Amino acid sequence: MIHPLWLCARQTTHRGEEARAWAASRLSAALGRWHPGQGFGFGPTSDGTGPGREPGLQGTEMWLAIVWLLADVLGLADVLGYRPRGIHRPEPASAGKA
Numbered sequence: 173m174i175h176p177l178w179l180c181a182r183q184t185t186h187r188g189e190e191a192r193a194w195a196a197s198r199l200s201a202a203l204g205r206w207h208p209g210q211g212f213g214f215g216p217t218s219d220g221t222g223p224g225r226e227p228g229l230q231g232t233e234m235w236l237a238i239v240w241l242l243a244d245v246l247g248l249a250d251v252l253g254y255r256p257r258g259i260h261r262p263e264p265a266s267a268g269k270a
Contacts, residue, residue, distance in 0.1 A: 174241045181245050192246055199242040
């Protein structure tokens with residue numbers, strides 16, 4: 173949900189205050205999922221398959237990208253000390269030579 177909102181916030185200030193309030197609440201909730209020294213779990217799965225609730229690389233990479241997007245909507249991304257790279261980068265991939 174944050175990526176489309178982040179894209180919209182780069183285009184317009186319409187409902188910006190509402191977007192920032194939502195981002196602040198989601199950022200607070202996301203940070204509460206951090207496991208010190210371990211990272212983030214990917215997320216719960218109803219059948220127990222997949223990466224699940226245990227902290228790991230996949231969940232940490234995904235959630236750090238989400239945290240960055242939320243912080244950027246709030247104008248706080250610079251204080252994080254990182255910018256998502258690779259598959260989670262916020263900018264579009266550059267076109268390769270044909």
